[in-house]
Amino acid sequence: MLQAKVYVVDDDQGMRDSTVWLLQSVGLQALPFASGQAFLDACVDDGPACVLLDVRMPGLGGLAVQQAMRERGLMVPVIFVSGHADVPIVVRAFKAGACDFIEKPYNDQLLLDSVQAALEHAGLARQGDQALALVQARIDGL
Template sequence: MQQRVYVVDDDQGMLDSTVWLLESVGLRALPFTSGQLFLDACDEHSQGCVLLDVRMPGMGGLNVQEAMRARGVQMPVIFVSGHADVPIVVRAFRAGAVDFIEKPYNEQLLLDSVQQALSHAPAAVQADPRLQAIEARLASLTPRERDVLLPLVRGYTNREMAEQLDISVKTIDLYRSRVMKRMQAETLADLVGMTIAAQLVDALQLRGPRA
């Protein structure tokens, strides 16, 4: 049976290109231009995974994710967004998202994430080679780089980190760049996801939206 991927995006061009990409590797992609249309079409028996845009008119992706949980829909959720920031990423992972990919996305990165989600099995998490790779990268960090990593993923600004560690903002910039390079993280969203996956930080302890 073909694996189903539900694609939810109000941008018709992006929706069409994502569906084409998924179908080009033999997956069955089901397109939806709004969160409500997707929710109307799925239930707790639906199988596959969901590619979900964060910002959409009406019901946004995070609200769709919450509605899925309330309805008992257990499909893995991958967020795809051109507007990722730490509070959004934290909220998505806190609610159970398996990945968060920023637009414009790398096609192979998206396909790899989808395949991983489709084979998602909680019992196999510890044996996941991706997790082992993340742990190896974490082990390569120097003590000072690790000092910068934790407040960075918790949403603190460079200036706040500089004050905490009693070093200059310029030095923080340097360490921040080195942390991203050593962890092979292209974006801050990638880095947050890695530290949560490795249980280095608890998503519930990460800084949310500021007042």
Template sequence: MPDSDNTVYVVDDDAGMLESTQWLLESVGLNVNAYSDGRQFLEAVEDLKPGCVILDIRMPGLGGLNVQEELQKRSLDVPIIFVSGHADVPIVVRAFKSGAFDFIEKPFNEQLLLDSVQQALQDSGETAPMTAPTADTEARLASLTRREKDVFLPLAQGYTSKEIAEQLDVSVKTIDLYRARVMKRLGAERLPDVTGVAIAAGLLDPLELRQPTQPD
């Protein structure tokens, strides 16, 4: 269990989500400070107590990425767990490039969030960034077959099924099958989750991601 002296700051403009997240965290004995928008959060915290921040990406006025940037300008180094119901690859990449600890899509699994918070709190006192994959991530990656691994990395980089099929000289239907299997093995519901796993595991540099051009 994380140290009771730690504080989890939750910033979300969705009142229902803010309340339910606060209740979830307090139900396991965590200290929680909740804020309904990014500016309110920044005005309330001159300096952050040891802990972590759960930060919504999309909020009116000051979005999560802007809040992250402002914290960095103030030299407030704290693990940030981004949450979003509208994540896409460029947003995930920008968040991780800026030092995000984790990125979780809404609606999130409660245990997934609690696990991420616990790890963030454990690592919050460390100066070195987290580069090594967790045991769970390693186990999931190890479960991939050779062909699934061939699909995993270009999928994480943002390539489409058609582009991966051309790279591997197989049919699109085959890639779609492997894509579904990769996501299932990794516990990923959407593409940004796959990207996050690859970056967290140190298998993918955010700069190696394919830049989006035109929609398929």
């Protein structure tokens, strides 16, 4: 079974590095990206994963990245992080399917709990997809 991945997308190198360190300190595979475009160029749906996504970044902001993920069929749970969020942004993020929205600076345990919940959700969704594919294969074989 593939190890779960946590994509960390944040233009602030200090925040990105500290988040990666935190995730790795509890045994998670953390993959850092300095921009939304770099993440989109590298992200593939090849196992359980979630993405920690900064809302405000130069170029593609977090909400635009979330939209691009949906358009590409990347069904990776999104946890937004932001130091500058307002209610309309939070509402837009949740309406578009975000799993959580965490304010910077974040509480380490709150972030880890949110990541764990998102990874569990991703794993269950993947199991459901595999079961559906198995049923479809059996139907096709009749």
